[in-house]
Amino acid sequence: MTQTFMLDGLAIPFEDGQTIMEAAIAAGHYIPHLCYHPDFTPYGSCKLCNVNVNGKICAACTFPAMAGQTVISESEEQNRDRQRITQMLFVEGNHFCPSCEKSGNCQLQGVAYHLKMTDDHFNHQFPHREIDASHPDILIDFNRCIFCALCVRASQEEDGKAVFAISGRGINKRLIINSDSGQLKDSELTVNDRATHICPTGAILIKHTAYQVPIGDRQFDHHSISEVSMDQDSSAP
Amino acid sequence: MNDFIAQLLEANGHRKTRLLAILRAIQATYFHIPKEAITLLSRSLGLPVSHIISVVDFYSFFHSTPRGQYDILFSDSITDHMLDKQSLMNYFSHQCQVGIGQVRKDGRVSLDNTACTGMCDQGPAALINGYAVPRLDRPKIDLIAKLIEQELPLAEWPETIFQVDDPIWKTGLLLNSRLAPGESLLAADARGLDATLNEIDQSKLRGRGGAGFKTALKWRLCASEPEQERFVVCNADEGEPGTFKDRVLLNRYADWLIEGMTLASLLIKSQQGFLYLRGEYLHLFEPLQAKLAERRLNGLLGDNILGKGWSFDIEICLGAGSYICGEESALIESLEGRSGIARNRPPYPVTEGYLNKPTIVDNVETFIAAAHIAIHGGNWFAAQGTEQSSGTKILSISGDTPQPGIYEVPFGTPVAAILEDCLAEDVLGIQVGGPSGTFISNREFHRRLAFEDLPSGGSFIIFNKQRDILEIVRNFTHFFADESCGFCTPCRVGTILLSEQIDKLYDGYGSVGDIVALQELGHLLKTNSHCGLGQTAANPMLNTLARYPEIYQSKIKFPHFGPGFNLDEALQAARKIAHRDDSEAHLSQSGD
Numbered sequence A: 001m002t003q004t005f006m007l008d009g010l011a012i013p014f015e016d017g018q019t020i021m022e023a024a025i026a027a028g029h030y031i032p033h034l035c036y037h038p039d040f041t042p043y044g045s046c047k048l049c050n051v052n053v054n055g056k057i058c059a060a061c062t063f064p065a066m067a068g069q070t071v072i073s074e075s076e077e078q079n080r081d082r083q084r085i086t087q088m089l090f091v092e093g094n095h096f097c098p099s100c101e102k103s104g105n106c107q108l109q110g111v112a113y114h115l116k117m118t119d120d121h122f123n124h125q126f127p128h129r130e131i132d133a134s135h136p137d138i139l140i141d142f143n144r145c146i147f148c149a150l151c152v153r154a155s156q157e158e159d160g161k162a163v164f165a166i167s168g169r170g171i172n173k174r175l176i177i178n179s180d181s182g183q184l185k186d187s188e189l190t191v192n193d194r195a196t197h198i199c200p201t202g203a204i205l206i207k208h209t210a211y212q213v214p215i216g217d218r219q220f221d222h223h224s225i226s227e228v229s230m231d232q233d234s235s236a237p
Numbered sequence B: 001m002n003d004f005i006a007q008l009l010e011a012n013g014h015r016k017t018r019l020l021a022i023l024r025a026i027q028a029t030y031f032h033i034p035k036e037a038i039t040l041l042s043r044s045l046g047l048p049v050s051h052i053i054s055v056v057d058f059y060s061f062f063h064s065t066p067r068g069q070y071d072i073l074f075s076d077s078i079t080d081h082m083l084d085k086q087s088l089m090n091y092f093s094h095q096c097q098v099g100i101g102q103v104r105k106d107g108r109v110s111l112d113n114t115a116c117t118g119m120c121d122q123g124p125a126a127l128i129n130g131y132a133v134p135r136l137d138r139p140k141i142d143l144i145a146k147l148i149e150q151e152l153p154l155a156e157w158p159e160t161i162f163q164v165d166d167p168i169w170k171t172g173l174l175l176n177s178r179l180a181p182g183e184s185l186l187a188a189d190a191r192g193l194d195a196t197l198n199e200i201d202q203s204k205l206r207g208r209g210g211a212g213f214k215t216a217l218k219w220r221l222c223a224s225e226p227e228q229e230r231f232v233v234c235n236a237d238e239g240e241p242g243t244f245k246d247r248v249l250l251n252r253y254a255d256w257l258i259e260g261m262t263l264a265s266l267l268i269k270s271q272q273g274f275l276y277l278r279g280e281y282l283h284l285f286e287p288l289q290a291k292l293a294e295r296r297l298n299g300l301l302g303d304n305i306l307g308k309g310w311s312f313d314i315e316i317c318l319g320a321g322s323y324i325c326g327e328e329s330a331l332i333e334s335l336e337g338r339s340g341i342a343r344n345r346p347p348y349p350v351t352e353g354y355l356n357k358p359t360i361v362d363n364v365e366t367f368i369a370a371a372h373i374a375i376h377g378g379n380w381f382a383a384q385g386t387e388q389s390s391g392t393k394i395l396s397i398s399g400d401t402p403q404p405g406i407y408e409v410p411f412g413t414p415v416a417a418i419l420e421d422c423l424a425e426d427v428l429g430i431q432v433g434g435p436s437g438t439f440i441s442n443r444e445f446h447r448r449l450a451f452e453d454l455p456s457g458g459s460f461i462i463f464n465k466q467r468d469i470l471e472i473v474r475n476f477t478h479f480f481a482d483e484s485c486g487f488c489t490p491c492r493v494g495t496i497l498l499s500e501q502i503d504k505l506y507d508g509y510g511s512v513g514d515i516v517a518l519q520e521l522g523h524l525l526k527t528n529s530h531c532g533l534g535q536t537a538a539n540p541m542l543n544t545l546a547r548y549p550e551i552y553q554s555k556i557k558f559p560h561f562g563p564g565f566n567l568d569e570a571l572q573a574a575r576k577i578a579h580r581d582d583s584e585a586h587l588s589q590s591g592d
Helices: A020-026 A076-092 A107-114 A150-158 A225-235 B002-011 B016-030 B035-045 B049-058 B078-082 B085-095 B138-150 B183-191 B193-203 B215-223 B245-252 B254-268 B279-297 B328-335 B364-376 B378-382 B415-421 B469-483 B489-506 B513-528 B532-536 B539-547 B549-554 B572-578
Strands: A003-007 A010-014 A050-053 A056-059 A070-072 A138-141 A164-167 A174-177 A204-206 B070-075 B109-114 B126-128 B131-133 B168-170 B231-236 B272-277 B302-305 B310-318 B359-363 B392-399 B405-410 B427-432 B438-441 B459-464 B556-558
Touching: A003 A020, A010 A020, A050 A076, A076 A107, A076 B489, A076 B513, A107 A225, A150 A164, A164 B049, A174 B049, B002 B016, B002 B035, B016 B035, B016 B049, B016 B310, B035 B049, B070 B085, B078 B085, B078 B392, B078 B469, B085 B109, B085 B138, B131 B279, B183 B193, B183 B254, B183 B364, B193 B215, B193 B254, B193 B364, B193 B378, B215 B254, B215 B359, B215 B364, B231 B254, B231 B328, B231 B364, B245 B254, B245 B279, B245 B364, B245 B392, B254 B272, B254 B279, B254 B310, B254 B359, B254 B364, B272 B279, B272 B328, B279 B310, B328 B359, B359 B364, B364 B378, B405 B415, B415 B427, B427 B469, B427 B539, B438 B539, B469 B489, B469 B532, B469 B539, B469 B549, B489 B513, B489 B532, B513 B532, B513 B539, B513 B549, B539 B549, B549 B556
Parallel strands: A003 A070, B070 B109, B168 B405, B231 B272, B231 B359, B272 B310, B392 B459
Antiparallel strands: A003 A010, A050 A056, A050 A070, A138 A204, A164 A174, B070 B126, B126 B131, B302 B310, B392 B405, B427 B438, B427 B459
16 A cells, blocks of 8 residues: 655655655645755755644655655745745845846746745845856856755766865855865866756856846746746656 | 874874864964865865865864964853953953954964853853863963963963863762772673663663753664664763853763763674764863773773673764754764764664764763663662653853852752752843753742753853843854854854844844844744754744843834934945045934
């Protein structure tokens, strides 16, 4: 007999070893997320996928599915907290959507649309962060990094390179590059690496490709992140 | 430098897990971690440069730019502030001609703040090149300033400067007991190892670090893992502000602790233990090493313990300035030579701990209690305390009491009785269990010290009626923001926003929506954070807001709407750029 748990009142089947997120996606249910990606080891840092599991808040991407769990994801309370967490991500960095070439394809923006976020709510931190444009093909704008570590994981797990690491602590967290100079040009990163294409925001960009798709014709201009994400995540190997 | 690092790597067996120890030695020698050192370590240990940089960046005792030859860190605990820390620090700054947060131009001396150093019973305290200096006053600072100007090596400074006392005011079940070296191991052998674990079960001993997990259950879970390589870890990273009882236990009763860890190794069948000692207790490192050596010599540690064929040894690992490493999975990460970031759980350390092998992590006091229980039996221990909280608790009492120090009291003791013991008068409230615990008001002194009422890892800070609640909350809230590892969004960003929000009230710019905003933010942190740090970071605010709403209300200067900052002050930069200071270049605050 298949094991199941309850997600927002629906029975979700799962296999041993699956997380709540994996089982939910397999059953066709979207749980908002940014640091989760089906191809890489779950990380659990963004906390957007926090769900209520038998009264306790857990990250759906790391918490194992277990028979008999009652999981609440689409409640007013969870989505309000998700909106606040998204607002935190916006105010801790420098996210100026109108001038960002990732606008329309940015998952942070997509999640914000999905959660009906209309303001930043909190005080902006306006941190001073640099841009690394040293690489001939790739640009990093650290202002837009949300520390999801997807580039860290993609580089390690798929590219076998460990080009990136998350350094620092607390609000002084920073993305760093594994090279003696600390610059991207001296790292092993190439334009064909998975890590180059994995950034959910506009922090890692490929040069000479901006605006090939006009604003207005981009992913989240026409489709909600819940649709786009379900298409991509469930088709992953 | 090449030779120095080569020797250092040799001494640490070229082990990646020893990265913290290696970096500590480099920092002590070069006053920072030079770039060349990182490159050398990267090549020889096979670690990415970025990994080493991330570790340097994470721990507050490592620096990428040089600190002074004499690096002075003043403890920033609320108790230090209550003992006039700030004016002493200013005095030091003046005497040594070094700004706070700065390195003097000649590189001789640097000065900064650090989180509570575990000397709340003898503050104000500081660390000089990592070594504890308690009971600071102006004459002591004058002396230190003179020694620094003379450039005398620390080893030649008068010992009195570093003299740490062990004030024990009240002893109980544990501290009144005796334990001859090896006694509990022989008792366990005579009784049988399974029977001994049953006695610990019978004692109802729960973890003394504060979380209160049943010790026997934890050890049993670990012992039942199929993986045969298992580890015993002692958490001596007591970083909770106001806690210092482990410091006293490590100094006075190290034999008991080592005995308890050895006992645990027999019960879970482990051959290797680690003592994770907080970096602030560097002064205890050599004495503890000597104690381990003595026990090895006496056949109580190492191979063939007591001639019975048992094999177990302990390695001491020093932290490097990080509160979160007191969380067991962050501690394990740190033991492995990484940044202290709490792991996702499950799996728990009993199944996948150090090097992903079954590991028990227990508090100093827990191991000591277990050693005594092995001799006297479970009922001896369970005879004291309450149904759910057996035995006694060793408290670190500090703040407004004429007798700060160590008190051992049975669990279930009412707070009023503890206050009588330490002669505290005119009490406004108490922070029980440190900033992450509970703030109780003077209407709650009937409450009892127990897991089921007021749990505490040992911290007990008393505040009298002259103290400012918001100042206390502000100190604690900033502490959490400084110590947040930054892994998860709610804690990384939330602790900073919370600090800003509290500062806004404290500075007199609060308006009516701010209290609602505080509550909302506090709730978000509590429910959505990754680990205990974020989940408890709002406790000081939430606890005091529930008990003293009038204090928060009284800070609101603008009942409807008000600017969240000083308008005129904010124009200062613009005035400077425009070279203007006429009356037209100033703004008055609305509502003034």
